[in-house]
Amino acid sequence: MDNVAAIGQRPAHEEPHEQPGFLRRYIFSLDHKVIGIQYAVTGLLFLLFGFTLMMIMRYQLAYPMTPVPLVGNLLSPANAAGGVLLPEFYNQLGAMHGTVMIFLGVVPLAIGGFGNYLIPLQIGASDMAFPKLNLMSYWVYVAGGLVMVATFFVPGGSAQSGWTSYPPLSVIASAGQTWWLIGMVLLITSSLLGSINFIVTIVQLRAPGLTWMRLPFLVWAQLGASFLLLLAFPPLEAAGVLQLMDRVAGTSFFLPSGLVVSNRLMTTMTGTAADGLASGGGNPLLWQHLFWFLAHPEVYVLILPAMGIVGEIVANNARRPLWGYRHMVYSVGFLSFMSMVVWAHHMYITGMGTTLAAFFQTTTMIISIPSIVILTSLLMTLWGASIRFTVPMLFALAFMPMFGIGGLTGLPLGLAPSDIHLHDTYYVIGHFHYVVAPGTIFALFAGVYYWFPKVTGRRMNDVLGHVHFWGSFICMNVIFMPMFIQGLGGMNRRLYDGGAMYLHNAELLKWNVVIGIAAWTLGLFQVPFIVNFFTSIRWGRPADRNPWEATTLEWAAPSPPGHGNFDTTPAVYRGPYEYSVPGARRDFSPQSEQEPA
Amino acid sequence: MQIPYTVETRPDTGLYNAKLGIWLFLASEVMLFAGLFSSYILLRTGSVAWPRHMLPVGLATLNTAILIASSMTMVMAWAALRMNNWARHRVFLGLTVLLGLVFLGIKLTEYREHIAAGELPSRDTFFAIYYTLTAVHALHIVGGLIVMLYFLGPGSRLWAQRPEQFTNRIESIGLYWHFVDFMWIFIFPLLYLL
Ligand code: HEM
Ligand SMILES: [Cu+2]
Numbered sequence: 025m026d027n028v029a030a031i032g033q034r035p036a037h038e039e040p041h042e043q044p045g046f047l048r049r050y051i052f053s054l055d056h057k058v059i060g061i062q063y064a065v066t067g068l069l070f071l072l073f074g075f076t077l078m079m080i081m082r083y084q085l086a087y088p089m090t091p092v093p094l095v096g097n098l099l100s101p102a103n104a105a106g107g108v109l110l111p112e113f114y115n116q117l118g119a120m121h122g123t124v125m126i127f128l129g130v131v132p133l134a135i136g137g138f139g140n141y142l143i144p145l146q147i148g149a150s151d152m153a154f155p156k157l158n159l160m161s162y163w164v165y166v167a168g169g170l171v172m173v174a175t176f177f178v179p180g181g182s183a184q185s186g187w188t189s190y191p192p193l194s195v196i197a198s199a200g201q202t203w204w205l206i207g208m209v210l211l212i213t214s215s216l217l218g219s220i221n222f223i224v225t226i227v228q229l230r231a232p233g234l235t236w237m238r239l240p241f242l243v244w245a246q247l248g249a250s251f252l253l254l255l256a257f258p259p260l261e262a263a264g265v266l267q268l269m270d271r272v273a274g275t276s277f278f279l280p281s282g283l284v285v286s287n288r289l290m291t292t293m294t295g296t297a298a299d300g301l302a303s304g305g306g307n308p309l310l311w312q313h314l315f316w317f318l319a320h321p322e323v324y325v326l327i328l329p330a331m332g333i334v335g336e337i338v339a340n341n342a343r344r345p346l347w348g349y350r351h352m353v354y355s356v357g358f359l360s361f362m363s364m365v366v367w368a369h370h371m372y373i374t375g376m377g378t379t380l381a382a383f384f385q386t387t388t389m390i391i392s393i394p395s396i397v398i399l400t401s402l403l404m405t406l407w408g409a410s411i412r413f414t415v416p417m418l419f420a421l422a423f424m425p426m427f428g429i430g431g432l433t434g435l436p437l438g439l440a441p442s443d444i445h446l447h448d449t450y451y452v453i454g455h456f457h458y459v460v461a462p463g464t465i466f467a468l469f470a471g472v473y474y475w476f477p478k479v480t481g482r483r484m485n486d487v488l489g490h491v492h493f494w495g496s497f498i499c500m501n502v503i504f505m506p507m508f509i510q511g512l513g514g515m516n517r518r519l520y521d522g523g524a525m526y527l528h529n530a531e532l533l534k535w536n537v538v539i540g541i542a543a544w545t546l547g548l549f550q551v552p553f554i555v556n557f558f559t560s561i562r563w564g565r566p567a568d569r570n571p572w573e574a575t576t577l578e579w580a581a582p583s584p585p586g587h588g589n590f591d592t593t594p595a596v597y598r599g600p601y602e603y604s605v606p607g608a609r610r611d612f613s614p615q616s617e618q619e620p621a
Numbered sequence: 622m623q624i625p626y627t628v629e630t631r632p633d634t635g636l637y638n639a640k641l642g643i644w645l646f647l648a649s650e651v652m653l654f655a656g657l658f659s660s661y662i663l664l665r666t667g668s669v670a671w672p673r674h675m676l677p678v679g680l681a682t683l684n685t686a687i688l689i690a691s692s693m694t695m696v697m698a699w700a701a702l703r704m705n706n707w708a709r710h711r712v713f714l715g716l717t718v719l720l721g722l723v724f725l726g727i728k729l730t731e732y733r734e735h736i737a738a739g740e741l742p743s744r745d746t747f748f749a750i751y752y753t754l755t756a757v758h759a760l761h762i763v764g765g766l767i768v769m770l771y772f773l774g775p776g777s778r779l780w781a782q783r784p785e786q787f788t789n790r791i792e793s794i795g796l797y798w799h800f801v802d803f804m805w806i807f808i809f810p811l812l813y814l815l
Contacts, residue, residue, distance in 0.1 A: 151624060153638045220645045228626050228638050254649045262656030269753055274743030277660065277750075305746040310663050314656055 064137030086540030122187025148231025168210030245332025430458030451511025482564030495549030
C-alpha cells in the first residue's frame with residue numbers, strides 16, 4: 025500500500041497524528057475510544073475466563089469426586105487426578121474466580137471500558153486529559169492480568185486463599201500467592217492512573233455550558249467510583265506490600281506469636297514463613313482491616329457505574345427525565361463517602377466488641393439509604409411512562425429487582441446478631457452475587473447493547489438479544505436464589521465437597537445439582553450474546569448518530585465518532601434528560617440543541 | 622487535536638490539568654502512607670514490648686535537615702523559572718538532586734550497619750516496619766530523582782518550546798517532592814524518637 029511504499033521517502037518531520045501506523049492506531053493508540061474498547065474487550069474475555077473457572081468448580085460441588093466432563097482430562101494430573109479436581113486446585117479456582125471477576129472483569133469493563141469510551145463523549149471533550157497515562161493504565165492492567173493468569177503455572181499453582189487472601193493462610197501458601205500480590209500491585213497502579221485521569225477529565229474538560237447539574241448521571245457515578253479507587257486502593261497496596269514482606273523477607277506483620285502450622289510451632293528465628301520460621305508479634309486482623317478498607321468501597325466501585333448505566337437507559341426508554349436527578353447525584357456523593365466507614369461489617373465474628381460493632385452497624389444501616397434513594401428514583405422514573413421494551417431496557421429493568429434483592433439481603437448481614445449466624449455461609453454468596461451478577465453484570469450487558477450502535481455504527485440483533493436476556497435472567501435466579509436457602513440452613517462457603525461432610529447439610533445438597541445445571545445453562549445462554557456481538561460488527565443493521573433518540577452529548581457525535589470525537593466542539597444548553605418536554609416538537613431535546621426543538 | 626488546559630488554567634475551576642492530577646495523586650499517596658502508619662500504630666499498641674532507641678538518631682537528624690534543605694532548593698528552582706532565569710534554575714534543580722542522593726547514601730549506610738549487626742526485617746515487628754516504611758519512602762525519593770534527572774536532561778528541551786508548560790511541570794514535581802519530605806517528617810519521630 026501507499027504507506028509501505030512511501031516509507032523510504034518520508035520527510036523527517038512528519039506529523040505523527042496524520043498517518044498513525046497500525047500499531048499506533050489499534051494497539052498503542054492514545055485515543056480514549058480505542059483504549060475504552062480495548063478495556064471492554066479484555067474485560068469481557070476475563071469475565072468469560074472467570075466464569076469458566078466457576079463452571080468447573082460447580083461440577084465438583086454438584087457431583088463431588090467424579091471426573092469433570094470435557095475439561096477434566098485436559099487438566100494436569102497435579103490439579104485433577106483422573107479428571108477429579110484436587111482440593112488444592114478447587115481452592116485455586118475459587119480464589120482466582122473472585123479475583124478475576126472483580127479486578128480483571130467487572131472493574132475494567134465498567135470503569136476502564138464504559139468510563140473511557142463514554143466520559144469524554146458525554147462531557148463533550150475530544151479526549152481524556154492525559155492520553156498517555158490512559159494508554160499506560162491499560163497496559164499495566166494487561167500486565168497485571170497476565171501475571172494473575174500465569175500464577176496457575178507456577179509450582180504449587182495459583183493463589184488459593186480466596187480473593188480476600190486472609191493471613192496466616194495466605195502467608196504460608198505456595199509461591200502463587202506472591203505472584204498474586206505482585207499482580208495486585210500492578211492492578212492497583214493501573215486503577216490509580218485511570219482514576220486520576222477520569223477525575224481530571226470530568227473536572228477540567230466539560231464542554232461550555234455543561235455545568236455540574238447538567239452532567240449525565242453516569243458521569244457522576246464514574247466520578248464517585250474514581251474517587252473510591254483513588255482513595256481506597258492505596259491502603260490495600262500498603263497491605264499488599266506488608267504481605268509481600270511477610271512472604272519474602274520473613275517479617276511477621278500478620279503472623280501472631282505462637283502460631284502452629286502443621287503441628288509445628290513457628291519459632292522465633294530469622295527466616296521466612298515458607299520454612300516454618302517467623303518472629304511472630306504480628307496481627308492477622310491487621311490484614312482484614314486494611315483489606316476491607318479497600319474491599320467495601322470496591323463493591324461500590326462495582327455498583328456505581330452499573331447504576332449510572334441503568335439511569336441513562338431507563339430515562340431514554342421511559343422517555344422521561346430521571347426522577348429526582350439531584351438527589352441521585354447527592355446520593356452518589358454520600359454513598360462514596362460512607363462506603364469508607366463501614367468496612368468492619370465484614371469482621372463481626374472477629375470479636376471486635378460491642379462498641380465497635382455498634383458503630384459499624386450504624387454506618388451500614390445509614391449507607392443503605394442512598395442506595396434506596398437511587399433505586400427508588402429509578403423506579404419512580406418508570407411511573408406512568410410508556411416504556412420502550414428494547415433489549416438494553418430489559419436488562420436495565422431486570423437490574424432493579426435484582427439489585428433490590430441483593431441490597432435487602434445485605435441488611436441482616438450488616439447487623440452483628442444475624443451476621444454471626446450467616447457469616448461465611450452461602451447466604452453471603454447469594455447476597456453479593458445478586459448485587460454483582462444479575463445486578464452489575466446485567467447493567468453492563470445493558471450498556472453493551474445500548475452503546476453498541478455508537479461504537480460500531482451498527483445495531484445488535486434483537487432476537488438474539490431477547491434469547492440472551494430471558495435465558496440469563498431465569499438461570500441467574502435459579503443459581504442464586506437457592507443459595508439463600510442453603511446459607512440459612514447453615515451451609516458454609518468454600519467447601520471442597522459442597523458441604524457433604526456435614527450432616528446438617530444433607531437436605532441442602534440437592535440444590536448444588538440444581539445450581540450446577542443452571543450455571544452451565546447460563547453458560548450456554550451467553551453463546552447468543554457472543555455470536556450477536558461479533559456478527560453485528562459486520563452485518564448489524566446500520567445505525568445513525570442517534571438511534572435511540574437520546575439526549576446526552578455522545579449521541580451528537582458521529583457513529584462511530586472519529587478521531588477528536590465531535591464535528592465541532594459542542595455547546596450545552598440544557599440538562600441531560602429533557603425527554604417529553606411539554607410543547608416541544610419531539611419527545612427528546614438533545615443537550616446540544618439550542619432551541620427546544 | 623489539542624487538549625485544553627494543559628498550560629492555561631480553566632477559569633471556573635482555577636486549575637490546569639496536571640496540577641489537579643498531581644494533587645489527586647498526592648491524596649492517594651496520603652492514603653498509602655496512612656495505611657502504613659496505621660499498621661505501625663496497631664502493631665505497636667498490640668505488642669508486648671516495643672524496642673526503642675535502636676536507630677541512629679544523629680544520622681536521621683542529619684537526613685531530616687538534608688531533606689528540608691532539598692525542599693528549599695526545589696522551591697528556588699521553580700521560582701527561578703518564574704523569573705525566567707534558566708541558569709539559576711539548573712543550579713537549584715541540580716542541587717535538589719544532589720541532596721536527594723546524599724539522603725539515599727546516608728540511608729544506605731544505615732541499612733548496611735543494621736544488616737551487619739544482624740538486624741534484619743525478620744528480626745521483629747519493629748525492624749519489619751522500620752525497613753518497610755523507610756524503604757517505601759526511599760523508593761519515593763528514587764522516583765522523584767528519576768523525574769528530576771529527566772527534567773535536567775532530555776525533558777529540559779521543553780523549556781525552549783513551551784516555557785509555561787515546563788514551569789508547570791517543575792511545579793508538579795516540586796509538590797510531589799515536598800510531599801515526600803513531609804512524610805519523612807512523620808517517619809522520623811515515629812521510628813527514631815518515640
Ligand atoms: C446495600 C446495602 C448493602 C449492605 C447492607 C451490605 C452488607 C454486607 C455485609 C454485612 C457483608 C458481610 C457478610 C459476611 O461476610 O458475614 C457483605 C458481604 C459482601 N457484599 Fe454486601 N452489602 C450491601 C451492598 C453490596 C453491594 C452493592 C455489593 C456489590 C456490588 C456488595 C458486595 C458484597 C460482597 C462481594 C461481599 C462478600 C465479600 C466476601 O466475604 O468475600 N454488597 N455485604
Ligand atoms: Cu461491605
